[in-house]
Amino acid sequence: xxxxxxxxxSAGPSMLPLEVLERAGSEITNxxxxxxxxxxxxxxxxxxxxxxxxxxAKFCKLLGVPEGYKxxxxxxxxxxxFSMAPLNxxxxxxxxDYAVTGNFSNIAYKEAKKFGQIHLAASxxxxxxxxxxxxxxxxxxxxxxxxxxxxxxTIYGTEWQYVPETGNVPIVCDMSSDILSRPVDVSKYGILFxxxxxxxxxxxxTVVVIREDxxxxxxxxxxxxxxxxxxxxxxxxxNTPPCWCIYILGLVLDWLEEKxxxxxxxxxxxxxxxxxxxxxxxxxxxxxxxxPGSRSDMNVVFRTGSDELDAQFVKxxxxxxxxxxxxxxxxxxxxxxxxxxxPTEGVEKLCDFIRAFDQNN
Ligand code: PLP
Numbered sequence: 083x084x085x086x087x088x089x090x091x092s093a094g095p096s097m098l099p100l101e102v103l104e105r106a107g108s109e110i111t112n113x114x115x116x117x118x119x120x121x122x123x124x125x126x127x128x129x130x131x132x133x134x135x136x137x138x139a140k141f142c143k144l145l146g147v148p149e150g151y152k153x154x155x156x157x158x159x160x161x162x163x164f165s166m167a168p169l170n171x172x173x174x175x176x177x178x179d180y181a182v183t184g185n186f187s188n189i190a191y192k193e194a195k196k197f198g199q200i201h202l203a204a205s206x207x208x209x210x211x212x213x214x215x216x217x218x219x220x221x222x223x224x225x226x227x228x229x230x231x232x233x234x235x236t237i238y239g240t241e242w243q244y245v246p247e248t249g250n251v252p253i254v255c256d257m258s259s260d261i262l263s264r265p266v267d268v269s270k271y272g273i274l275f276x277x278x279x280x281x282x283x284x285x286x287x288t289v290v291v292i293r294e295d296x297x298x299x300x301x302x303x304x305x306x307x308x309x310x311x312x313x314x315x316x317x318x319x320x321n322t323p324p325c326w327c328i329y330i331l332g333l334v335l336d337w338l339e340e341k342x343x344x345x346x347x348x349x350x351x352x353x354x355x356x357x358x359x360x361x362x363x364x365x366x367x368x369x370x371x372x373x374p375g376s377r378s379d380m381n382v383v384f385r386t387g388s389d390e391l392d393a394q395f396v397k398x399x400x401x402x403x404x405x406x407x408x409x410x411x412x413x414x415x416x417x418x419x420x421x422x423x424x425p426t427e428g429v430e431k432l433c434d435f436i437r438a439f440d441q442n443n
Contacts, residue, residue, distance in 0.1 A: 089428035092406035093236050093381060094259065095279040097423040102333045113329075120329040125322050134323070137332035144335055144343055147268050147291055154290040154310070155318045155328050160258040160277035162308070163288065164190040165197075167230065167254045167273060169304045170311075171296060172198040174227035179203035179251070181220065183242075184211045184235030185412065186256060194230070197301065203229065211238040214376040220246055228252045228272055234260035236280075237410040239383035239417065240376045245270050252296060260380050261289070262338060263422055264348045272296050278327055280380070281422045282334055287327035338422070347422055354420050354429040355379035361433045365440040367391070385415025386443075392416060395439055402435055404428075 090097045113120050116129045123130045138153050147153060156162070164186075172178055172194070180191040181204040194200045201223055204215040222229065229248045234241040236259040245267065246253065252272025261276040268274070273292045279285035290310070297310040306312050312320050341347050359377060362368045367386045370377065386392050392415050396408045409415040420429055 086403070089404050089424070089431065090406055091404060091418045091420065091424070091428075091432070093280075093410070093417065093419040094277070094421075095285050096419055096421050098284075098330070099334065099337045099423045102330065102337055102423075105333055106330060121326050123325060125319060125325050130325060133325075133329050133332060134319075137328050137335065140332060140335040140339070141289070144262070144338060145266060145268060145291070150294055151268060152292055152294050152297075152314050154292065154313050155323050155331075156288045156290055156313060157286060157324055158288060159285070160186070160256055160275060160288055161189070163256065163273075163275045163290065164193040166308045166310070167228070167275075168194040168197040168200075169308055170300045171228045171252070171254065171272070173299050173301050175225050177201065177223060177226050179221075179223055179226040179229045179248075181205070181215065181229070181231040181246075182207065183214055183232060183240060184238045185410075186236065186258070187230070187232040190230060190232070190256065198227070201226070206240070210371075211235060211240065212371050212376070213373040214240050214242050217244065217247060222246075222248055222251065224249055224251065226251050228254045230254045230256075232256040232258075234258075234378050234380050236381050236419070237413055237417075239370070239372050239378045239381045241378035241380065243375065252293065259419075259421075260378070262344060262347065263351050263380060265344050278331060280419070283327040283331040285327075286324040287331065289331075334423075350426065351379050351420070351422060354424065354426055355382060357429055357433055358382045358418060358420065358436075361436050365436065367440045367443060368436065380419060380421055382418045382420060383409060383413060383415060384418075385409070389414070391443060394443075398439065399432075399435060404432060404435065407432075 141153055177199045179201050182188045182191050183206045204220045206213055229251050233255050254273045257274050258276045259280050262281045275290040278287035297314050300309050362370050362384045368384045370384045399407045407416050409417040
């Protein structure tokens with residue numbers, strides 16, 4: 083390995099903007115004259131409190147979080163939310179609806195079954211999760227405590243292009259792999275959450291946006307640390323929060339604002355994805371199994387149809403300065419994760435590489 087940074091197409095943890103890493107590096111031993119690193123600060127200190135408050139305020143502004151919602155900075159990864167959401171919400175009616183469109187919604191669905199009566203409102207398993215069910219295909223129960231779905235399926239490369247219409251049933255959504263890449267009408271959600279390690283910050287932080295009136299109805303055995311009310315009442319500081327990750331998130335949000343905020347980022351990420359899909363669709367060798375209209379702008383899956391050729395592609399891509407293009411073991415083929423921090427230039431170079439491989443094989 084040399085000194086050059088590689089184009090890292092990892093599904094997560096993934097690239098952070100270079101400007102953010104450089105800024106964090108420049109402040110790593112002495113944050114703005116405080117004489118210490120953010121990693122060394124008490125989370126109760128004034129200096130850190132300001133970092134926390136500013137990051138929370140910037141997040142609310144950029145995502146457009148309305149009154150009545152609270153932004154929480156938690157730990158436990160997105161996976162902890164698979165338990166936390168049912169523990170806190172299912173007590174309302176004892177029932178919930180789940181749409182299973184990939185690996186992570188399936189894990190969430192199975193986990194929720196421990197806590198109540200869970201109904202499979204939709205599944206895309208019949209076609210190996212290559213599409214997103216349409217609104218008419220959702221079997222919704224008006225008595226459900228909530229409806230759950232995963233906005234972007236990191237492994238299968240599908241993304242919901244609409245917000246389901248659920249009447250008065252609150253929506254819980256896992257946005258781990260597409261948060262901050264497209265505008266979100268937060269008021270349509272009861273809870274949205276995301277692990278930070280794709281579009282926001284290093285692993286260790288989970289951002290939860292919750293409609294405050296949904297908290298306080300947890301099952302009686304809900305652990306203190308898994309109770310949204312505990313975290314709302316203590317503004318995420320019931321215990322030590324992931325301080326360093328929160329600081330980096332603040333820097334990422336500044337960077338995002340410079341890119342034109344979420345609408346600016348939406349245009350950039352869409353053109354990157356379109357470029358890649360165009361090259362795949364017009365190639366001889368490569369195909370993308372995901373149905374048009376369900377394709378993810380964040381995780382682009384493709385293959386040649388030959389396992390041997392796929393392996394060659396991956397091997398040669400590493401030699402050409404790209405990493406982590408191998409598809410997930412459950413899907414095979416290739417996957418290019420092109421989150422917000424992936425420079426357009428990285429995608430252009432990958433497109434050139436795909437075209438050349440296509441011509442030579
Ligand atoms: N949800 C989605 C959509 C993911 O892509 C991932 C991880 O890749 C997870 C949940 C699990 O996240 P964590 O590892 O933070 O628990």
